[in-house]
Amino acid sequence: MPRFALKVEYHGGPFSGWQRQRDQPSVQGAIEAALARLEPGAHTIAAAGRTDAGVHALGQVAHCDLSRDWAPFRLMEALNYHLKPQPVAIVDCAAVAPNWHARFSAQERRYSFRLLMRRAPATHDAGLVWQVPHMLDLAAMQEGATHLVGHHDFTTFRSSICQSASPVKTLDMLEIRDVAGQGGPELGFELRARSFLHNQVRSIVGTLERVGRGAWAPQDVRRALEARNRAACGPVCPPQGLYLAEAVYPEDPFTRGALADQAAPARKS
């Protein structure tokens, strides 16, 4: 059976998360239902990251097996047609080898997080950012973040229901920047690792927010990490600022993907 990689963008708001659940809308369920409109029968797709309820994706990657040898561009178009009006879009699609796996072949996940510091409610960005009603000390947060980068036991920063075999992970990147370069109002977090523990990003962001508002000192982050105790963690922040930004593979499956079919228009002069 031909296997296809799908790059998926979604708004997590209406979904109980990525993973299919009985009686709850899920992103996986939405895509599997769209696949069933193309080729009748049951479909089960795998994904690079299983995002929680309310978490968004810019570049989730999934794979599916189909019996027909679809042209990637046609498959993308057909899926997007059947996904409407749900806020899920296939933004690229490529044929991959039968042993290629969206989850097991991935060598890195990248998450981003949007934090809006202002009192006035968000309008255009409602549901797309975590809003706090006070300013935060970015330099203190950046200093706190340095304690988390590297190879650590992240027991403090994983949820009690995390199913990972080990709490030891390597966090390769944790950067926080002033998005507009004007001292606010938006902070952007970028995190990279081979894999993440359940609630790891939201536990980290929630803890660093405590540092940013002066409730914790930057070095309190190290103490929390070294405690290896969930109770030492700051509060888990809400999901709506979190985005699965990218999944990285040894070879990018999308270099000859569906988007390559889109040509620039001929210029009239």
Add this chain to the structure above:
Amino acid sequence: MPRFALKVEYHGGPFSGWQRQRDQPSVQGAIEAALARLEPGAHTIAAAGRTDAGVHALGQVAHCDLSRDWAPFRLMEALNYHLKPQPVAIVDCAAVAPNWHARFSAQERRYSFRLLMRRAPATHDAGLVWQVPHMLDLAAMQEGATHLVGHHDFTTFRSSICQSASPVKTLDMLEIRDVAGQGGPELGFELRARSFLHNQVRSIVGTLERVGRGAWAPQDVRRALEARNRAACGPVCPPQGLYLAEAVYPEDPFTRGALADQAAPARKS
């Protein structure tokens, strides 16, 4: 009566436009209703720009007259409390002189426009961009745009119901840029003028889209302008990519506004 300037951000989606209308939700009506919760009675506010149905604002400016001498920060907070859950937020507030006028004192309006070039439906940005399902030739659009900058009779680019006394306006800036600097998928327009005609921005963007997809040559924009005839215009593009970004005054009323009250947190070390 003390007069206050309000900087207003809103999502235009649920509204019939800025202007108060009987039996239709409007941004003006929403703010006037919030003012009536603070000081009973009828309130009439004036604004820098009267945006159409579906058009957004990042920095609309309005003014209101109140009988109490409100602290700007308190007034902003109270209005935002009463505006919830509508997607309208007062993002700054300042006391101004009794003869200061949000509309008549403004010396420049700035609009921005977001255009998304891709086939897959927008998810996070649905309702916040104009989406076209094909790539556009940015250089051709930029060349077409040069014909519109300056002092011209814009009869071609104004709606038949425009109430402006004259179709002659000076367009001080019309820039189009590749937002991510990667050849797409988003183009950002920025336009500046002392004032705009009704539907002028959407007529310009709709016409330049024709150039971008090769249906018009760049110099066809000049021919359309010189025709001084509404029928020579390209199609008026939809409202959801348009933002009233800023209103500029001889002296910025918000330099000592409510946001100055927000202090950075004390750092704990």
